[in-house]
Amino acid sequence: MEPILFISILCLNAVATQTVPPTTQGLTSNMPHLTGCFSRELTTFHCQWEAGSFQNLTEPGDLRLFYIKASKTSEGNSKKHETKWNECPSYSSSRRNECYFNSSNTIIWFSYGIQLRSGSLDVVYDQMFFSVEDIVFPDPPVGLNWTVLSMSSSGAICDVVVSWNTHPSAVESVKTGWMSLVYETQYREKDSEQWILMDNGKVMEAYVYGLLSNVEYEVRVRSQMRGYNYGDFSESIFILIPYKEPRIPITSVLIFAVIGIGVILMLFIVSRQQKLMVILLPPVPGPKIKGIDPVLLQKGKLNEFTSILSTHPGLRPELYSNDPWVEFIEVDIDEPHDSQEELLIADSPVSDSPQMSSGFRDDDSGRASCCDPDLSDHDQTDLHHTSTSGHDGFHLLSRAHSRSPQPVAVCPQDRAWPNSLYSQVSDFTQRGEVVLSPEEQEIANSCCHNEAVEDNENNKRKELQWLTLTPDETGYTSEITANVISAQHSKPNSPITDQLPFTELSQDPNIAFREPQNLTDSSPLSMVFPILAMPPSPDYTMGEGVVWKNSLLLKPNTETSPQKTVVKTFPTLEGYLTAEFLDDITG
Amino acid sequence: MILMIFFSLSLICCEVRQVCVGILLCSLQATIVPALDCSGQGLEGASCTISVEKLLDRAVQHAVLIYRISEESKMMFEEMFIPLSVMNPHVYGGTLCAPRTVAFPATKSEIQQISDKWLLHSVLILIQSWIDPLADLQVSMESYDNAPSVLLNRTKWLYTKLMSLEQGVLILIKQILGEGGLLLDIPEKTSDLLDSPDIFESVRRDYSVLYCFRKDAHKMETFLKLLKCRQTDKQNCSVF
Numbered sequence: 001m002e003p004i005l006f007i008s009i010l011c012l013n014a015v016a017t018q019t020v021p022p023t024t025q026g027l028t029s030n031m032p033h034l035t036g037c038f039s040r041e042l043t044t045f046h047c048q049w050e051a052g053s054f055q056n057l058t059e060p061g062d063l064r065l066f067y068i069k070a071s072k073t074s075e076g077n078s079k080k081h082e083t084k085w086n087e088c089p090s091y092s093s094s095r096r097n098e099c100y101f102n103s104s105n106t107i108i109w110f111s112y113g114i115q116l117r118s119g120s121l122d123v124v125y126d127q128m129f130f131s132v133e134d135i136v137f138p139d140p141p142v143g144l145n146w147t148v149l150s151m152s153s154s155g156a157i158c159d160v161v162v163s164w165n166t167h168p169s170a171v172e173s174v175k176t177g178w179m180s181l182v183y184e185t186q187y188r189e190k191d192s193e194q195w196i197l198m199d200n201g202k203v204m205e206a207y208v209y210g211l212l213s214n215v216e217y218e219v220r221v222r223s224q225m226r227g228y229n230y231g232d233f234s235e236s237i238f239i240l241i242p243y244k245e246p247r248i249p250i251t252s253v254l255i256f257a258v259i260g261i262g263v264i265l266m267l268f269i270v271s272r273q274q275k276l277m278v279i280l281l282p283p284v285p286g287p288k289i290k291g292i293d294p295v296l297l298q299k300g301k302l303n304e305f306t307s308i309l310s311t312h313p314g315l316r317p318e319l320y321s322n323d324p325w326v327e328f329i330e331v332d333i334d335e336p337h338d339s340q341e342e343l344l345i346a347d348s349p350v351s352d353s354p355q356m357s358s359g360f361r362d363d364d365s366g367r368a369s370c371c372d373p374d375l376s377d378h379d380q381t382d383l384h385h386t387s388t389s390g391h392d393g394f395h396l397l398s399r400a401h402s403r404s405p406q407p408v409a410v411c412p413q414d415r416a417w418p419n420s421l422y423s424q425v426s427d428f429t430q431r432g433e434v435v436l437s438p439e440e441q442e443i444a445n446s447c448c449h450n451e452a453v454e455d456n457e458n459n460k461r462k463e464l465q466w467l468t469l470t471p472d473e474t475g476y477t478s479e480i481t482a483n484v485i486s487a488q489h490s491k492p493n494s495p496i497t498d499q500l501p502f503t504e505l506s507q508d509p510n511i512a513f514r515e516p517q518n519l520t521d522s523s524p525l526s527m528v529f530p531i532l533a534m535p536p537s538p539d540y541t542m543g544e545g546v547v548w549k550n551s552l553l554l555k556p557n558t559e560t561s562p563q564k565t566v567v568k569t570f571p572t573l574e575g576y577l578t579a580e581f582l583d584d585i586t587g
Numbered sequence: 588m589i590l591m592i593f594f595s596l597s598l599i600c601c602e603v604r605q606v607c608v609g610i611l612l613c614s615l616q617a618t619i620v621p622a623l624d625c626s627g628q629g630l631e632g633a634s635c636t637i638s639v640e641k642l643l644d645r646a647v648q649h650a651v652l653i654y655r656i657s658e659e660s661k662m663m664f665e666e667m668f669i670p671l672s673v674m675n676p677h678v679y680g681g682t683l684c685a686p687r688t689v690a691f692p693a694t695k696s697e698i699q700q701i702s703d704k705w706l707l708h709s710v711l712i713l714i715q716s717w718i719d720p721l722a723d724l725q726v727s728m729e730s731y732d733n734a735p736s737v738l739l740n741r742t743k744w745l746y747t748k749l750m751s752l753e754q755g756v757l758i759l760i761k762q763i764l765g766e767g768g769l770l771l772d773i774p775e776k777t778s779d780l781l782d783s784p785d786i787f788e789s790v791r792r793d794y795s796v797l798y799c800f801r802k803d804a805h806k807m808e809t810f811l812k813l814l815k816c817r818q819t820d821k822q823n824c825s826v827f
Contacts (some may be wrong), residue, residue, distance in 0.1 A: 043695045073619065107693035109806050133805060176824050177812030180651075227658040227805070
């Protein structure tokens with residue numbers, strides 16, 4: 001109950017009175033009323049009133065102002081008649097209807113009550129209550145001026161600094177710390193209605209960014225005692241920045257410079273096209289045989305080529321037999337073979353050339369005659385000897401079948417083995433003769449891409465195919481050395497099987513080529529030596545003895561080849577591999 | 588001990604959400620802290636104190652910050668709980684705030700005439716009279732249903748900062764007035780305790796606490812600023 005009554009009293013009083021701004025009542029025009037009390041610097045204040053439309057109150061002294069320093073009153077009791085009201089200490093002489101309270105009468109942080117009474121003190125026209133700090137309206141700052149802070153390169157946008165000073169009345173207060181004033185700046189374009197506000201704090205300058213040239217702006221500042229009321233606005237100043245044409249059009253200069261550089265670059269590229277192509281995309285070196293001019297091959301002068309080769313001590317006429325011979329081994333995927341022996345035994349000799357030749361493919365484009373794909377008897381025995389002798393430089397490339405029953409991939413035979421001028425050497429005999437090895441790399445590559453296993457095996461096979469003929473032949477060195485490496489790899493894995501192919505070979509002397517053993521691990525090498533994965537140059541192909549059905553069946557190796565997980569990063573092979581490099585790879 | 592107090596002051600300062608003022612305070616205190624090059628262990632023969640100017644600077648900054656936060660808290664409270672400014676604190680005849688037992692200097696002239704001693708003591712009495720009401724305010728506000736956490740944090744912050752300021756003013760009294768300058772005159776508690784569960788009453792009471800505290804914070808700030816001005820430049824500040 002009591003709170004409700006209290007609320008109602010509050011509401012009534014709230015409607016009736018106001019602290020600041022001055023009260024607005026329905027009978028404002030008629031009755032005398034207080035227009036407001038103001039303080040400028042928290043030291044003094046004054047109150048003003050209006051007489052209204054009462055004609056008999058225009059005399060000074062008709063309306064009197066009384067104040068009370070409201071002190072101890074019971075809460076909830078808004079009546080003040082029991083406390084003493086004092087009359088205005090000094091009615092302002094300069095203005096009518098104003099009462100001035102000097103500094104000794106101004107109690108700060110204290111509530112005042114002001115009453116407007118009639119001359120006879122019996123009618124209270126108006127009253128208000130306030131605390132002095134709540135009616136502080138600081139004077140506006142003075143001395144506004146502006147300077148250009150910076151201008152954009154095009155001259156269209158610029159930044160301005162507006163600065164001002166405190167009002168003289170507040171200077172002392174601010175200096176002593178009695179009042180702390182903060183400022184607010186407002187600016188707008190001349191014709192717009194919306195002011196843009198900036199809160200500066202205590203700093204007496206404002207940075208206005210982004211003003212357009214040739215547009216007039218209006219700026220004004222007002223001050224505020226922090227936490228209380230804002231004072232009046234200062235006089236507005238107008239900013240107008242003339243637009244200056246930029247002396248140097250920097251953007252256009254930049255554009256022209258960029259275009260010029262681009263044109264020069266284009267000219268340079270066009271004029272030096274060939275050289276640039278050579279620099280950027282160097283040609284892939286072709287395979288070379290020492291002493292043989294590849295130009296001859298290009299021109300198709302095979303006769304000279306043949307003569308050159310025939311004069312080579314290593315290239316014996318038996319290499320150029322006209323007998324067609326199988327060139328490379330075709331691996332038959334679909335036919336699992338238990339062992340290679342039966343294949344080898346069942347192999348037809350070299351003389352059974354048609355059978356064998358059908359199994360071999362060759363896409364050789366430059367050879368006129370058929371190279372002798374088969375190793376001669378003495379070569380085979382030589383191979384055997386050399387293998388057993390443990391020639392470290394050139395090992396008989398033996399393959400170890402990585403997976404026992406798994407057949408090697410069958411590559412569709414779509415190439416024929418034409419009579420080729422030369423073939424790649426697979427081994428050197430002790431007498432210095434060259435033993436050619438069949439080439440099945442391309443076949444293996446071309447057909448066995450689908451299955452990774454077969455691919456690996458084929459890669460292994462072809463890697464084993466070649467030995468380094470000469471150390472400094474870049475074309476084959478990698479392959480040969482890879483084969484060597486792979487031979488070395490396979491060597492520790494299948495020491496037992498090393499002997500087997502040779503025995504088989506010995507059993508089948510007609511087989512010109514050794515049975516390549518599967519590499520136990522060839523995938524890293526094939527990855528390492530990408531040239532091995534590529535078909536060799538079509539100048540010649542390597543043929544290898546093919547077993548029956550035109551498929552090269554590898555000897556199954558019971559040992560599972562350990563996967564070499566460690567793939568060493570091999571450097572690009574330029575030149576031949578040194579022994580140390582081989583050791584690194586194998587070790 | 589001085590070191591620890593003001594180190595705590597600086598630490599608390601840096602937790603304030605008011606970024607601008609907080610940074611200001613922190614930066615100012617950060618510049619002040621390195622000036623302390625004593626361990627504070629009471630070394631004989633070595634003057635191990637912060638200068639009065641720096642202490643006063645810190646105290647002024649504390650007071651300024653307290654005032655601003657109290658202002659914002661009051662406004663926030665008004666927006667949340669006091670509809671349409673129904674509660675006009677002056678309606679009561681200006682006695683919304685509890686009267687003081689000790690008469691403070693009222694007018695500016697009086698204030699400028701009183702001595703440093705009385706200025707400091709006035710500040711100290713003011714601070715001490717508000718510590719308990721602020722603690723009660725915290726408890727009361729936590730019982731509200733929908734008090735925003737920001738407001739709760741601010742009242743907590745005000746309380747802690749006021750305690751720090753009290754410590755600082757005590758040290759200032761010791762430094763400026765000497766050891767015997769402190770008059771132990773703890774004002775009696777004027778806050779009515781929380782025995783009225785009425786929500787209206789509690790809201791009214793809390794609002795009056797915030798309103799009056801803001802007023803007194805302004806007073807504290809002014810007094811300390813005057814004191815600082817006097818300490819640094821006696822001539823200009825004495826004249827009014």
